[in-house]
Amino acid sequence: MTRSAAWTADRVSAAMQGLGTGESVAANRVRVSVPAARVLEALARTRDRLRCDHLIQIATVDTGTTFELHYHLTGAHRGIVSIRVELPRDAPRIRSAHGILPPAALYERQIHDLFGIEFEGHPDLRRLILNEDWPESEYPLRKDWVMDPGKSYGGAAKEVG
Amino acid sequence: MRGGAVLRELLASLWKGPATVRYPAERVPVPTGFRGRIAIRDDACIGCSKCALVCPTECIDMVPSEREVPVKGRTIVRKKKPEVHLFACIRCGLCEEYCPTDPKAIYLTEAFAGAGPDKEVVVR
Amino acid sequence: MDPLGIVAYGLLFPGLVFLIGYALFFEFVDRKLAARFQSRVGPPLLQPFADLVKLLSKEDVDTEGSDATAIRAILILAFAAVATAFLYVPVLGPSPLAFQGDLVVVLYLFTLPTILLFLLGWLSRNVFGTIGGTRALTQLFIYEVPLFLVLLGPAIAAQSWSLSGIAEAQRASGWAVVAQPIGFLVALIGLQAKLERAPFDLPEADTELVAGPWTELTGRKLAMMRLTMDLALVVGSGLVAALFLGGPSVPWVVEPAWLAAAAGFAAFLGKTLGILVVLATIRSAMGRIRMDQLDAFGWTVLTGAGILQIGLVLVLGGGGGG
């Protein structure tokens, strides 16, 4: 099984007609930027038309001005499709993808906890990563997050002396 | 008998006796190249502080220390030398790798045992 | 035997003191053998004794809201039951306290600790204890039938209900294990299940239930219960040795009485240790089975074998023996 040479940008663009164009970013990886509102449609097409049945990861990047979500998928063809979505920094919202890709529920919970991105339709966005007494609506992985010395961030108090 | 393999293995272990190394009476042979306790060769150090810069846990402090040391045939007066907080050192060996001297001014010995009561021990 | 002798017999030699010492030695052999099977060094000889002493000195915590006096009573009762059962197990020769029907008494006393263990778990008000306790009870029902069935085999063959009597009868008719090999195997498996040793250690399955009924036991209570279980191991192997391996008897006749008793005692030690080695090997060679699997195995394989063995004894034995 050599790297899937057949996995070209235009095959992906064909499948993503009207949503975005595929650009080849690595030997076996094609990235498509799609509008946030239509991410579920893009994911559904990736799963059905491009036969990607395995969600590798939902990567999140805080570029300082926007949040980027990268949905990486692969399938038996061993090629990788990355659906890229940009979200505004003030109230970042997006539809939850757990309906199409069940494991997404898990990854979305982590992203919500650390970045504060809202996933509409997610059944259970309770606290996931951070400890119970971590102050509300503080998202540590954001670039602009700074530890406020006044607040306690839970966990054992700093070892004295 | 279905359980034959298990029985054979039981008897083999019984016959071979315990595999335990009864430390400290017996010692595990330490292979060459083992990254053990850190040590400093004061006379070889030229005070370039590369080790302090590269250390991931920043446990190496450069302290003032004047000394004449040979560098490429000439002798210079170095200004500072490294001091290592032993129990912050994770024995990764990066300091030894980036140290430009030969023989190395800062290196990991093969000293295996590293426990100690005083957390603030400093290796000079 | 004059009353003083009985008391000495009961309390000192083959009685309590010897029993506790021998039980601790049993635990040592068991743990050492299991360790060496696993390429480990294993404990020193006096480790079980040291554990006992250490536990006795530890703080004895009563869980809040649990009926402390009831739990203490249970522990003492369990210990006493097993210790008394040992009185009827022939050690030097026929036990002086033997009487027709002591086999039934021994079996009854031998079952008591398991039921008490269930109560212990139930009273400890700990969720692990409750589940562990119910498991102990369910397990009891499963192996009890085949175990008792099989233990009655030699009794029928020897036409006697006294443990010592059965042992003596085998002096003439040869060891019951020869005539009833299936019975011997089922007895060993049943014993392993009764003592809740792997693969039947479901009640105190440490991977799910922390320690089952034992979870809330600390200090003196834990020491008492562990000792009781060690005693049960000795009593159990003594029981099986007496029933199937002829108890403290040596095949050839030994003239002077005291030498006969000594030979008998040596035979008792040898046989019980032999049984212990088998039990320890089973313990090391197996993982733990699940309750439903124990159910299936217990009712089909064990009980089936038990009934078969009893059938054979009734048909072949035909009341012969003696």
Added chain:
Amino acid sequence: MAEIVVPIGPQHPALKEPVNFRVIADGETIVRLELDISYNHRGIEKAAETRDFVHAVPLLERICGICSHSHTTAFVQGIEEAMRVRVPPRARYIRTAVAELERLHSHLLWLGVAAHEIGFNTLFMWTWRDREVVQDLLEAISGNRVNYGVNEVGGVRVDVPERVVARAMKDLSFLGRRIERYGTLVREEPTTLVRFRGVGRLTPDAALALGTVGPTARASGVPYDVRKDDPYAAYDDIPFRVVTQTAGDVFARTLVRIGEMAESVGIVRRSLLDLPGGPLKVTSPRVAPRAEILSRYEAPRGELVHFIRTNNTDKVERLDVRTPTLANWTSVVSSLRGHPLADLPVVVAAIDPCLSCTSRIAIARPDGTGTTSMTWDELRDHGKRYYRATEGL
């Protein structure tokens, strides 16, 4: 029996790592399972953003004690791809050898823990005794048993001299025999068979739908293996077989892992015997150009992914690590429904969870009436209603 809540963990004799289960059991059978894992979140991804590449490697090595080499290899390969740096072949072969040795000791560790979960402590002692051989070999190669410190951007820091290769060959033949023996042991030992077979079954499409990776997926017949799908290091040059089973239960996963161990022995032997000459590393630039790399690696537990974003500085702009255990949690929670309590540790151990790698939570709730298969959404909505009712959220 009324439904009782059995708390298992986070400190529990069965699970050596901080995971907490709130098991809602009806008698002995598990009705519902709530799992909380984030007990040792150390904010490594945040810390990685403040360290240059040289300092980041020792940090990432400590994400996990059993798969430390996985994280550093994935990371440095990502940075090398961003810098367009060609790593010399000798370095690639050494990385492969250490990677497979890590898989070997990780699977041996797992086999022992799985045996312990069902009370078979003897196998636990044997496997961990033999694992010492692998650990000592790694110590001889890299100078440390756990955090090997083999990788750096541009190549490797340790060389494997001739005498170490000779010693490795001796150790590998011993390990080959031992693994073959464990293969027969597991197939023959009655209680292991009984406790593993048919437990925690995962059908191929469930395995795919629930996003399982690694041996857990391969045991259900999903042949994904990053070493074949997206070859890195020297996996292109060294022939090996992707081990799969079809039953998808704990026993199949055991066979897959034992098969993989045998393959690993072969790979390490091949990679050390054919060790090419040449340098151990190339000097790489201090700064990585603006790039976005998805670096995938086949860790012992499954597909490990490092999503790396570099921005023309000597530090990563963003490092998003998705560990294999995170992907496998969803399948555990759903495959445990209806199982007796006794199977919980076995099924959890079957995905070989590495808690220090991941800190996530998953909740699955069947409605308890029979085992009708519920779609994922029904299952979740039911949970939400129930959860709000009981916990009064």
